[in-house]
Structures are given as C-alpha cells and as structure tokens.
Amino acid sequence: MKQRTKVIIDTDVDFDDYMAMVYLMQNPDIDVIAIAVTGCGAVHLSKGVDNVANLLTLFGERALKTPVLRGAQAPLSFSNVFPADVRNGADLHYAAAFPGVNPSPAIYEAQSWLHDFFMHNDEPVTVLSIGGGTNFGTLFRSAQQNPALQAxxxxxIQQIVMMGGNILPRDISPGAEGNIVPTLGNNVIYRNTVAEWNIFIDPLGAQLMFASGVPMRLIALNATNDVPLDQDFVNQLNDINTPQAKFLSAVLAYPENAAGIGTYLSFWDPLAACTIQVPSLVSTQTFRLLVCQELNEEDDQSASLIVDNERGAAIEVAISADKNAVYTEFLRVLRLRLPDTCSSQ
Structure with missing residues (x-):
C-alpha cells in the first residue's frame, strides 16, 4: 500500500488557502497532520482558528480532531497588513457556510505543538507554507539556540513547499513583477512594486525559512501567473456536486472574489498544494536567494528576492506552470467522494 505524504499546512486562511486546504484534505495520497494558522496575513488570528476548525466538518469524523495550531498575531518584522476589506472577507469565511460547528476542536499553541511534534517525530513531513513565514520563521529562529531542535x-522536514515571492525581470526573462499594488484595486496603501504578498507580510520570517537548511520549493508569481483563476475553471468546479466543491464555489462567489475571476486572481496557493504530489506541474530553476530586509519608503524594495550567489540560500523556484494540467489535477481530486463526509452536524 502506498504510503501517504504527511503534510503540515501553515495558512492565513484566504480564499485560495481554502482551495489548497480542501484539495489536500480531499486527496487520498495526503495525510494532513496539522493546520497552523497565522494572523499576520488575510485573516485575524482568532477568526482564522475558528474557521479552520469548522472547515474540518467538511471531511467527516476522521478530520474533526486534526490539530489546529494558533500561531502568530504579529510578524517578526515591519507591520505590513492586508487592507481591512480583505481581512473582513477572510474573517467571514467569504460567507460560505460550513456544514456545522466543530464540537470539540483540537486547538494548540503553534510553537509548543510544533516543538514537541518535531522533537518526537521520526517520519518525513512536508510543510506547505501558504500564509507567510512568521510561524515557521519563529520556529527556525528558536532552533538557532537549540541544537537538538535544529537537528x-x-x-x-523533508521539504517546504512555499507559495511566495517572484523572480524579477532583472534576474530572469520573462520575470514577474510584484503583486502588492495590482491586487489592491482602489485600496492602494503601499507603493512597493517588487514584492509578493506572502513574503511582504513578514520578510524576516521568510528569510529565516530560506536560511533554515531545509530543502525548499518556492511557488513564485512567475509560475502562478501562468495559471489565472478563470471562469472556465469556476464553471467546472460549480458542476461538481460534492460538499467540498460546493463550499469552494461559494467562497469564489463572494463578491470581492468573483470580481477577480478572469482579471487579477491566480491559482496561488492551490498550485503550491498540487505540486506536493505532482511536482511536474511546474518547471523550476535553482537560485541562491536572500529576502530584502531594508525599508525605503521612497523606493521600497523590501521583501523582494535578491539573487546572491555568495550569500543566498539555494532555493528551487517554480518559474512556469502548465495551466491545463493544474486545473485537471485539482478538479480530479475535488471530484472524489469521501466515504464519511458530514453533510450536517
């Protein structure tokens, strides 16, 4: 019998995080052993923890006790945040109804749980980082003073698959510009044109992850730009009559999300999730990278990725993706029916 890949998800519980989480929870080849929540990205922490705990009701009794880890409330560096309307939508789980309230969720403090888990774990684990680097950056920073934990x-950790960052046109052709300003619409509060949101939220957390020594595949904007979230995909998802697919359809129907379909939304986090089992969905290139930590409000380059062949960490970066193959893989898993799925609580 094929061994399932053990995955810890680290999420800021945005619309595309739901897509990634549902895909992995639905995937028979994946064993999600914990979901860590950060309050530094889209969702506020307490709302995010509750939302993830209740999301588990989509997957039946087998999933209700999946550990939900209460992570960081503030980034390790700077104070960059999503605008209020983005955070409000995430807090409200985009008005998509959960089957019920998780009656007794297994909620733990993230750093304590992660420390204890890795100190006693002997099996390889993949970390899917789709909410910025604060939770695992904090863990790796602690390990710098704890050789046993470091080892x-x-x-x-077999690998970290992280959705984040972009290799700029100055370093690769074709390159990818940042997505801070383009995704803000009328809420332009930052003038940083070179960073990607997950890393922009906490540049130091990302740098600590990069420098950890753990093998990392970075699913960069260079690849996610090849997989726009378009109406054809949404139509196919809407045709799937399972509770999980219906939930995601409702998330994407939320007005602010629906407005981005076919325009500025991409398959950000679900692409990262899909590559855990199917890495061939993306083409990669290895770069030695640092995360820019300097803030200059007149020419803000913070959180951009610096190619530095002397000081940078070797990171496998996804620079392109096969859109049709990605859609096919994601929808294949969403069409599966779980034997013990709850329809109500």
Whole structure:
C-alpha cells in the first residue's frame, strides 16, 4: 500500500488557502497532520482558528480532531497588513457556510505543538507554507539556540513547499513583477512594486525559512501567473456536486472574489498544494536567494528576492506552470467522494 505524504499546512486562511486546504484534505495520497494558522496575513488570528476548525466538518469524523495550531498575531518584522476589506472577507469565511460547528476542536499553541511534534517525530513531513513565514520563521529562529531542535527539523522536514515571492525581470526573462499594488484595486496603501504578498507580510520570517537548511520549493508569481483563476475553471468546479466543491464555489462567489475571476486572481496557493504530489506541474530553476530586509519608503524594495550567489540560500523556484494540467489535477481530486463526509452536524 502506498504510503501517504504527511503534510503540515501553515495558512492565513484566504480564499485560495481554502482551495489548497480542501484539495489536500480531499486527496487520498495526503495525510494532513496539522493546520497552523497565522494572523499576520488575510485573516485575524482568532477568526482564522475558528474557521479552520469548522472547515474540518467538511471531511467527516476522521478530520474533526486534526490539530489546529494558533500561531502568530504579529510578524517578526515591519507591520505590513492586508487592507481591512480583505481581512473582513477572510474573517467571514467569504460567507460560505460550513456544514456545522466543530464540537470539540483540537486547538494548540503553534510553537509548543510544533516543538514537541518535531522533537518526537521520526517520519518525513512536508510543510506547505501558504500564509507567510512568521510561524515557521519563529520556529527556525528558536532552533538557532537549540541544537537538538535544529537537528530534528533538518531531519524531520523533508521539504517546504512555499507559495511566495517572484523572480524579477532583472534576474530572469520573462520575470514577474510584484503583486502588492495590482491586487489592491482602489485600496492602494503601499507603493512597493517588487514584492509578493506572502513574503511582504513578514520578510524576516521568510528569510529565516530560506536560511533554515531545509530543502525548499518556492511557488513564485512567475509560475502562478501562468495559471489565472478563470471562469472556465469556476464553471467546472460549480458542476461538481460534492460538499467540498460546493463550499469552494461559494467562497469564489463572494463578491470581492468573483470580481477577480478572469482579471487579477491566480491559482496561488492551490498550485503550491498540487505540486506536493505532482511536482511536474511546474518547471523550476535553482537560485541562491536572500529576502530584502531594508525599508525605503521612497523606493521600497523590501521583501523582494535578491539573487546572491555568495550569500543566498539555494532555493528551487517554480518559474512556469502548465495551466491545463493544474486545473485537471485539482478538479480530479475535488471530484472524489469521501466515504464519511458530514453533510450536517
């Protein structure tokens, strides 16, 4: 019998995080062993923890006790945040109804749970980082002062798959500009044109992850730009009559999300999730990277990725993706029916 890939998800519970989480929870080849929530990105922390706990009701009794980890409330550096309307939509789980309220969720403090898990874990684990680097950046920073934990992290984490960053046109052709300003619409509060949101939220957290020594595949904007979230995909998703697909359809129907379909939304986090089992969905290139930590309000380059062949960490970066193959893989898993799925609580 094929061994399932063990995955810890680290999420800021945005619309595309729901897509990634549902795909992995639905995937028979994946064993999601914990979901860590950060309050530094789209969702506020307490709302995010509650939303993830209740999301588990989509997957029946087998999933209700999946550990939900209460992570960071503030980034390790700067104070960059999503605009209020984005955070409000995430807090409201985009008006998509959960089957019910998780009656007794298994909620833990993230750093304590992660420390104890890795100190006693002997099986390889993949980390899917789709909410910025604060939670695992904090863990890796702690490990710098704890050689035993450092050794356990290096042996226990098989790989980190992180949605984040972009290789700029100055470093690759074709390059990818940042997505801070383009995704803000009328809420232009930042003038940073070179960063990607997950890394922009906490540049230091991302740098600590990069420098951890754990193998990393970065699903950059260079690849996600090849997989726009378009109406054809949404139509196919809407045709799937499962509770999980219906939930995602409702998330995407939320007005602010629906307005981005076919315009500025991409398959950000679900692309990262899909590559855990099907890495061939993307083409990659290895770069030695640093995350820019300097803030200059007149020419803000913070959180941009610096190619530095002397000081940078070797990171496998996804620079292109096969849109049709990605859609096919995601929808294949969403069409599966779970044997013990709850329809109500």
């Amino acid at each position: 356990k992290l290096l042996s226990g």
